[in-house]
Every structure is written in structure tokens, then in C-alpha cells.
Amino acid sequence: MSAEMESSQTEAAIYNIGAVTRMTDIPVATLRAWERRYDFPSPARTSGKHRLYNESEIQQLLWVKARLAEGMQIRHAIEALRRRDAVSPKIERVPSIALPAIVDSGSPATSLQALAGRLQAALFHHRLVEADAVVNEAMGLHPLEDLALHMIAPVLFAAGEAWASGRMTIATEHLATEYLRHRLAMWLELGPPPYDTPPVVLACPPGEWHDTSLLILGVLLRRRRWPVIHLGQSLPLADLASFVQQIAPLAVIFVAMREESATQLADWTQWLPEASRAGQPLVAFGGNLFVERPEWQSRVPGFYLGDSLQVGLETVDRLLRERVGH
Numbered sequence: 056m057s058a059e060m061e062s063s064q065t066e067a068a069i070y071n072i073g074a075v076t077r078m079t080d081i082p083v084a085t086l087r088a089w090e091r092r093y094d095f096p097s098p099a100r101t102s103g104k105h106r107l108y109n110e111s112e113i114q115q116l117l118w119v120k121a122r123l124a125e126g127m128q129i130r131h132a133i134e135a136l137r138r139r140d141a142v143s144p145k146i147e148r149v150p151s152i153a154l155p156a157i158v159d160s161g162s163p164a165t166s167l168q169a170l171a172g173r174l175q176a177a178l179f180h181h182r183l184v185e186a187d188a189v190v191n192e193a194m195g196l197h198p199l200e201d202l203a204l205h206m207i208a209p210v211l212f213a214a215g216e217a218w219a220s221g222r223m224t225i226a227t228e229h230l231a232t233e234y235l236r237h238r239l240a241m242w243l244e245l246g247p248p249p250y251d252t253p254p255v256v257l258a259c260p261p262g263e264w265h266d267t268s269l270l271i272l273g274v275l276l277r278r279r280r281w282p283v284i285h286l287g288q289s290l291p292l293a294d295l296a297s298f299v300q301q302i303a304p305l306a307v308i309f310v311a312m313r314e315e316s317a318t319q320l321a322d323w324t325q326w327l328p329e330a331s332r333a334g335q336p337l338v339a340f341g342g343n344l345f346v347e348r349p350e351w352q353s354r355v356p357g358f359y360l361g362d363s364l365q366v367g368l369e370t371v372d373r374l375l376r377e378r379v380g381h
Contacts, residue, residue: 178230183234204275236270265310292326
């Protein structure tokens with residue numbers, strides 16, 4: 056067994072072959088053929104002899120897939136992977152607490168900043184096949200946490216800024232935003248097995264249509280194994296109250312980008328009196344408005360998550376762990 060395979064076996068193997076196929080778009084038959092012919096990858100086995108893959112093996116598969124797309128033969132791609140991992144330090148993909156640092160792949164063309172620039176150019180010029188190729192390549196080089204924060208988020212911001220300044224049509228902004236939202240939604244569904252706890256509900260108050268930061272936060276929380284339900288844009292608080300009563304979530308997290316939606320959000324206590332009175336569920340909030348106008352942080356009841364997604368993730372993770380005793 057190769058050195059990188061031995062190292063990867065120390066990680067938790069939690070993905071069955073069907074999940075790996077959905078995450079990598081590599082057919083089951085191909086995965087089995089590679090394993091048989093090249094001893095790659097080397098998944099763990101359950102007592103029933105079913106394959107289980109870990110995070111590093113998924114990253115390795117995506118890396119090999121990107122090399123195949125460039126025209127490399129499979130045998131040469133696997134050899135290149137083994138040479139790469141023999142000289143490169145092991146990258147921890149799924150830390151339990153700390154947000155991973157930005158990982159430089161060693162090549163300026165594949166740094167997170169460069170990948171974000173390539174993705175932005177592809178989307179802004181309506182080249183969706185090229186955008187797919189950039190994202191797939193990035194997934195083979197960097198953890199999803201870093202991609203969400205340092206590739207997807209900057210492109211979303213750039214699209215919004217270009218539209219607001221009149222440099223982009225609404226159609227192009229919608230194309231870019233919906234493409235990125237779709238990617239985030241896929242990652243939200245493909246997280247590791249969640250903890251056996253009530254879910255974290257993510258929602259926008261009435262009149263708030265900007266939910267991409269919530270999607271990014273949801274992806275990050277799922278990477279830490281918290282169960283997440285994303286309810287999305289402009290949710291009537293009366294409907295939210297009924298939903299909360301039915302499922303009894305661990306937490307409800309709001310985002311507000313504008314004063315109008317923050318004003319709506321400030322009234323959440325009348326719809327969720329138990330949360331206001333007893334703190335069940337936990338209610339937290341964030342958004343650009345609270346950064347640009349800090350006085351609003353004290354006008355909305357609940358926990359303010361901080362001035363960035365990174366800070367918000369750490370705050371939510373800490374509060375949730377305090378609740379469940381992890």
C-alpha cells in the first residue's frame with residue numbers, strides 16, 4: 056500500500072461507494088476497476104465487505120479526475136498523485152474545530168485566488184462548462200471549507216458589486232449567482248453523516264432575498280457534522296414559528312442585509328416566545344447591515360454571530376457544542 060494510502064486510512068471512513076460516486080461523478084464500475092488494477096483508492100471495508108471511503112480518498116479521486124480531463128492517462132495520473140503526496144505534507148481536510156487555513160497548492164494557477172478569478176471570468180462570460188471544470192479542479196486541490204469561503208464567496212460578492220455598479224446585466228448576475236447557489240446546495244446535501252441532534256434552521260426574515268451567506272454557513276456547519284435545514288429567502292415569521300413548533304430545532308439562524316429586513320427580524324420574539332423566554336431554540340443572526348451599522352447589533356434580540364463568516368462559524372459551533380455537551 057502506498058504512503059498516502061496508509062496515511063489516509065487514519066481518517067474516519069464514512070462515505071459508501073454510492074456517496075463517492077455522487078460526490079465525484081465517477082461511476083461505481085470505474086472506482087472498482089481502478090481499485091482492482093491500480094490499488095487505488097484503498098477504501099476501508101465494513102464487516103459486510105462494503106467499501107467505505109474517507110475525505111482524503113475523495114480529494115485524491117477528484118485530483119486524478121482533473122488530470123484525466125487534461126488528457127493524462129489513468130496510470131500516469133495515479134503515479135503523479137503518488138509522487139505529489141510523497142513529497143507534499145499531508146493536508147488535514149476536515150478539522151473538528153478550527154477552520155482550515157487557506158491551502159496553497161504550490162502553483163500560482165491553482166491558488167484559491169487564481170481559481171476564484173478563473174471561475175469569475177467563466178461565469179461572467181457565460182462559459183458554464185469552463186466553470187464546471189474550474190470547480191472540479193478546485194475540489195481536487197482544496198478543502199470544501201476553503202472553496203466556500205475563498206472561491207465561491209468572493210465571486211458572489213464580485214457579481215453583486217458588478218451588477219450594483221451597472222457593469223453587469225441582471226441576467227448575467229442571476230446566472231452567476233444561481234450557478235454558485237446550486238454548487239453550495241449540492242455541498243450542503245453531501246456533508247458527512249450528521250450528529251444525532253435536532254437540526255439547525257437557516258432562514259431569511261421577510262423581505263430578505265440574499266441567502267447565499269446562509270448557504271455558505273450551512274455548508275461549513277455540515278462539514279462539522281451539524282444537521283442543517285435551509286429554509287431560504289423571505290420567510291414569513293408566522294410560518295417559521297409553526298415550523299419551529301413542529302421540529303423543535305437546536306437553533307435558528309437569520310441573516311439580514313438591509314434595514315428593512317432587520318426591522319422585520321427585530322420582531323421575532325413575538326413569534327418565537329419560547330425561544331425568547333427560555334432560550335429554546337437558540338436564535339442567532341448576522342449580515343452586512345450589522346457590520347456596516349453596528350448599532351443594529353443591539354436592536355435585534357439573540358446572539359450576534361460576528362463580522363465575518365469565519366467568526367460566525369466559530370461562534371455557532373461553540374454555542375451548539377455548549378448546548379449538546381460535545
